[in-house]
Amino acid sequence: HRVLYIVLTVSLCALAMGIVDAVIKPPYFIKSIIKIALFLIVPTFYFALNKGELSSFKKLFVPEKKMFLRALLLGAGVFSVVIIAYLICRNFYDFSSIAGKLTSDSGVNADNFIYVSIYISFVNSLLEEFFFRGFAFITLKSETTRPFAYIFSSALFTLYHIGMTSGWFNPMILVLMLVGLFIGGCIFNYLNEKSENIYTSWLVHMCANFAINLIGMFLLSNA
Numbered sequence: 485h486r487v488l489y490i491v492l493t494v495s496l497c498a499l500a501m502g503i504v505d506a507v508i509k510p511p512y513f514i515k516s517i518i519k520i521a522l523f524l525i526v527p528t529f530y531f532a533l534n535k536g537e538l539s540s541f542k543k544l545f546v547p548e549k550k551m552f553l554r555a556l557l558l559g560a561g562v563f564s565v566v567i568i569a570y571l572i573c574r575n576f577y578d579f580s581s582i583a584g585k586l587t588s589d590s591g592v593n594a595d596n597f598i599y600v601s602i603y604i605s606f607v608n609s610l611l612e613e614f615f616f617r618g619f620a621f622i623t624l625k626s627e628t629t630r631p632f633a634y635i636f637s638s639a640l641f642t643l644y645h646i647g648m649t650s651g652w653f654n655p656m657i658l659v660l661m662l663v664g665l666f667i668g669g670c671i672f673n674y675l676n677e678k679s680e681n682i683y684t685s686w687l688v689h690m691c692a693n694f695a696i697n698l699i700g701m702f703l704l705s706n707a
Contacts, residue, residue, distance in 0.1 A: 486530075486534065486627045487624065487627045487628045489530060490530065490619065490620065490623060490624045490627065491624070491636065493526060493527060493530065493619075494527075494615070494616075494619065494620040494624075494636075494637075494640055495640065497522040497523065497526055497527075497615070498640050498643065498644040500522055501518070501519060501522055501523070501644060501647065502643070502644055502646065502647030502648075503647065504518055504519075504647075505647035505648045506646075506647035506648075507647075511591045512591055512592055512600055516603065516607075516608070519608070519611060520611065522615075523611040523612065523614065523615040524611055524614065524615070527614070527615060527619040528541075530619070530623070537623065540622070540623060540626065541623075543680055543681060544614065544618040544622065544680075544681050544682050545681065545682070545683075546681050547681060547683045548679045548680075548681060548683070548684070551675070551678065551679045551683070551684045552683075552684075552687070554684075555675065555683075555684040555685075555687040555688055556687060558675075558688050559687050559688040559690065559691030559692070560691060562668075562688055562691050562692045562695070563691040563692065563694055563695045564695075566692055566695035566696060566699075567695050567698070567699070570695075570699050573657065577654065577657055579699075579703055580703060580706070581652075582652050582700070582703055583700075583703040583704045583706075585652055586700065586704065587704075592704075593704060594701075594704040594705055597697075597700065597701055597704050598701075601693075601697035601700070601701065604693050604696075604697060605690050605693045605694055605697060606690065608693070609686055609689040609690050609693050610682075610686055612641070612689065613672070613676075613682040613685050613686045613689055614682055616637050616640065616641040616644075616669065616672075617637065617672055617673060617676045617682050617685050618676075618682045620633075620636065620637040620640060620641075621633050621634070621636075621637035621673045621676065621677075622676055622677070622680065622682075624636065624637065625677070633673075634670060634673050637669060637673055638666050638667075638669030638670045638673065639666065639669075641665060641666075641669040641672075642662050642665040642666045642669060645661075645662070645665055646658075646662070649661070668692075671688075672685035672688065672689065673685075675688065
């Protein structure tokens with residue numbers, strides 16, 4: 485029943501957040517509150533209900549120093565790849581419409597983007613790592629098979645981003661992005677499997693968000 489609980493919780497929360505992003509489109513502050521409820525509070529109930537899992541829950545937040553340098557180097561590599569990919573793709577695709585989508589869908593503009601980008605880089609990335617890696621991978625893997633946990637966590641992480649980026653890209657760019665997200669999810673799982681906490685992937689995730697936010701700042705400043 486624990487496997488079913490985790491699978492249903494992750495699936496329904498990711499679907500609900502996708503609907504919020506793609507259909508309801510509330511202001512970014514409201515959307516952030518909803519995401520905290522779905523990605524932090526809801527899965528925390530699992531650990532509260534299963535007292536035997538509390539030690540595993542605590543371990544998710546215990547950093548491991550020997551993985552820090554490796555994660556930092558990988559994060560720098562991811563940052564570079566995202567920036568280079570943007571510089572290449574902008575010759576074939578006009579990304580300027582994304583700035584308009586950010587403003588119309590979430591109320592994000594050049595004036596408040598610095599605050600939003602700080603939240604995205606540090607808080608939002610931590611929420612996603614706890615939800616998709618700590619809960620949907622590490623916790624699920626202890627209850628089911630390793631391949632299933634890898635595929636499920638990475639697939640839900642990928643599908644969740646469809647709602648967030650709805651209408652941003654043409655089909656070809658979207659497919660490339662989704663493939664990259666799935667591979668990235670598998671890499672994050674691998675990093676966390678070695679350390680058994682979420683800090684390693686969180687650091688890499690932050691670096692990826694730094695790059696994306698830098699691109700977003702450029703697009704908004706030129707909108």
